[in-house]
Amino acid sequence: MGQRVAIVGVGQTHHTSVRRDVNGIELINEAVMRALDSAELTIHDIDAIIIGNMDHFEAINGVDTWSVDGCGAFMKPIMKLTTGGTTGTTVATGAYHHVASGFFDTVLAIGWEKNSESDTTGAIITCTDPIWERFSYSGALPSLAAEATAYMKAYGVTERDAARVAVRDRNHASLNPFAHLRDKITVDDVMNSPMYSYPIKLLDICPRTDGACAVVFASESRAKRMTSSPAWVLATTSRHEYAWLSDIDYTRMVSLEGACREAYKLAGIRDPGKEIDVVELYQPYSFAGLKWMEAMGVCRPGEAAQLVWDGVTDLGGEIPFNPSGGVLATNCIGATALLRVGEAALQVQGKAGAHQVPDVKLAVATGFGGAFWSDVVVLGREPR
Numbered sequence: 600m601g602q603r604v605a606i607v608g609v610g611q612t613h614h615t616s617v618r619r620d621v622n623g624i625e626l627i628n629e630a631v632m633r634a635l636d637s638a639e640l641t642i643h644d645i646d647a648i649i650i651g652n653m654d655h656f657e658a659i660n661g662v663d664t665w666s667v668d669g670c671g672a673f674m675k676p677i678m679k680l681t682t683g684g685t686t687g688t689t690v691a692t693g694a695y696h697h698v699a700s701g702f703f704d705t706v707l708a709i710g711w712e713k714n715s716e717s718d719t720t721g722a723i724i725t726c727t728d729p730i731w732e733r734f735s736y737s738g739a740l741p742s743l744a745a746e747a748t749a750y751m752k753a754y755g756v757t758e759r760d761a762a763r764v765a766v767r768d769r770n771h772a773s774l775n776p777f778a779h780l781r782d783k784i785t786v787d788d789v790m791n792s793p794m795y796s797y798p799i800k801l802l803d804i805c806p807r808t809d810g811a812c813a814v815v816f817a818s819e820s821r822a823k824r825m826t827s828s829p830a831w832v833l834a835t836t837s838r839h840e841y842a843w844l845s846d847i848d849y850t851r852m853v854s855l856e857g858a859c860r861e862a863y864k865l866a867g868i869r870d871p872g873k874e875i876d877v878v879e880l881y882q883p884y885s886f887a888g889l890k891w892m893e894a895m896g897v898c899r900p901g902e903a904a905q906l907v908w909d910g911v912t913d914l915g916g917e918i919p920f921n922p923s924g925g926v927l928a929t930n931c932i933g934a935t936a937l938l939r940v941g942e943a944a945l946q947v948q949g950k951a952g953a954h955q956v957p958d959v960k961l962a963v964a965t966g967f968g969g970a971f972w973s974d975v976v977v978l979g980r981e982p983r
Contacts, residue, residue, distance in 0.1 A: 601699035603982045605822035605829030606944040608638025608815035614779040614929045617715040618809040623659070624669035626811050627711050630934075631670055634707065634813035637950075638825055642671035645815075646703040649678050649693045651686040651710055652933030656717035670709055684881075684968025685837070686710060687812070687936025691976060692835045694816045699832075704818040710934035711811035719807065719932070726969070732844055739883065740804070742844050744796040746971075747886040749849035751798065754901035756889060758798050762789035763907050764888035765802055765927055771914055772924025774953040779808045779929040789885070803885040810931035812938045819982065830947035830962075834865035834977040841970040852894035855965065855973040859895050862975040867983060868961070872897045876959040877946045878920045879939035881967040882927065892920065895963070914954065922946065922954040936966030940976050947978050 610633025612618075618626060627650075635641060648670055654660045663672070663679035670677070682689040687710040694708035720738040727733045735741055750756055766786055772778040784802060792801035822829040838854040838861075841847050859871070868874050878895070882888045889903040897918060898906055906912060912920040921927075923942040926935055943962035945951040959980070966974035 602701055603819040603831065604695050604698045604816055605819065605831045605982070606814055606978065607817045607822050607825045607829050608634045608640065609813070609941040609944050610634030610637055611777050611812040611938060611941065612810045613777050614808045614810035614931060616779065616806065616808065618713065623662070623711065623713055624666055626713065626809065627666050627709060628669035630711065630811035630813040631707065631709060634815050638815045640705070640815065640825070644705055645671065645675065645707045646705050647676040647697055648672045648707045648709065649680060649690050649697065651680040651690040652712050653683065653686060653717070653722070654681060656719055656722045656932070657713060671707070682968060684932060685936055685966035685972060685974050686933045686968070687938065688940060688964070688966030688974035688976060691814060691937055691940040692837065692974065694814070695832050695835055698816050698818050704821050706816045708814045708816060708937060709811065710937035712931040712933040713809045714807035714931065715809050727844065740796040740799060743884050743886070744799050746849040746890070747798050747884070750886060750890045753850040756886070756904055759786055759790065760889060760904035760907070761798070761803060761885035762786045765789050765885040767907065767913055768888070768921045768925045768927040771922050771954055772928030775923050775928070776952070777929070778924040779806050779810070780924070781928070799884055799886070805883045805926045805930035808929050808931040810929065810934055812934040812941050814937060814941045814944065828948040830944035830978045831980070831982040832976065833979045833983055834862040834975070836862040836865070837972070837974045839972040844970055847971055852891050852971065852973070854971055855891055855894040855975070858973045858975040862963070862977050863896070866977040866979070868977070871895060872918065875918060875961050875963050877922060877943065877956045877962045878918065879923065879943045879962070879964040880920055880925065881936055881939055881965045882921070882925060883930065883967065885927065888920065914956065919956050922951065922956055936974065939964035939966065943976070943978050947980055
């Protein structure tokens with residue numbers, strides 16, 4: 600068994616649709632410097648660096664080489680990890696394992712994206728089979744729309760139920776100074792927004808964001824010296840279930856179910872709905888905030904909508920989801936899942952500011968990508 604690992608520092612940029620004032624190197628450096636400052640470290644205290652983004656979106660490869668002046672990797676080991684939408688949680692998991700292995704004591708994880716300089720849909724189209732899938736899965740929205748309609752039919756969920764999820768996350772984002780979209784909205788605002796791909800409307804989906812996030816992982820011996828409030832990594836899991844989008848059971852999120860089952864077992868969680876204090880769920884559109892919550896075992900299939908309407912997942916509720924505003928408010932793809940881990944860590948550390956959930960002992964962050972695969976990271980106030 601390797602050494603225990605904790606998150607000791609988190610930094611992120613202020614997120615927006617276009618950052619014309621910085622290039623990629625400078626954007627990365629903003630997050631890195633804020634993460635180091637939050638942990639009261641310098642780059643000389645970092646042993647190794649893990650970095651990732653959706654490089655084929657911008658058609659700029661090799662970020663582990665050209666970002667050195669921004670990420671601080673001069674004369675340090677650096678590794679690039681890229682796994683689509685889950686890049687951020689993959690980077691976090693990679694940093695965790697680098698420390699847990701005992702090879703390094705302090706590792707810096709970095710995720711970033713300049714979506715203003717990319718063609719997201721053009722890149723996603725090329726991952727689908729040109730004969731069997733591309734005509735119906737031309738980008739992210741069609742596959743998500745297929746999931747939403749199947750889920751609605753199976754459980755009687757409505758468009759207004761999903762709209763309530765979007766309202767929750769956008770209202771939470773109004774308290775987060777780093778979020779991209781910070782304006783409060785209403786259910787009627789969502790319902791009256793333009794239809795993109797039935798049943799998904801403009802305000803049901805996430806934005807395209809320029810931004811970066813950096814997280815410092817440290818071994819137990821160093822973490823206890825660096826901070827009095829480390830966020831301990833209790834479990835990391837990943838499930839990749841499908842090779843073809845047409846093979847997916849759209850009434851379930853099988854990969855998230857499996858990743859959560861293993862993560863809960865590793866972290867000693869028996870009743871997730873009662874034991875977890877806060878969740879940073881990667882949900883690129885509103886319907887995922889219902890179906891994927893059920894996949895996490897927080898409630899039974901078909902019950903999520905009522906919990907959301909009852910305020911159970913709001914700030915001040917029994918188990919707040921996405922107090923930061925989540926993906927629906929900020930989506931710098933290569934950093935998005937790392938933001939979920941970073942925000943969960945801030946909740947455990949009690950450093951989330953205006954969107955802090957009181958007395959967080961256990962937090963869960965998830966990642967999502969590609970053919971509906973899932974990552975899960977469990978963080979706690981106490982090591983196990």
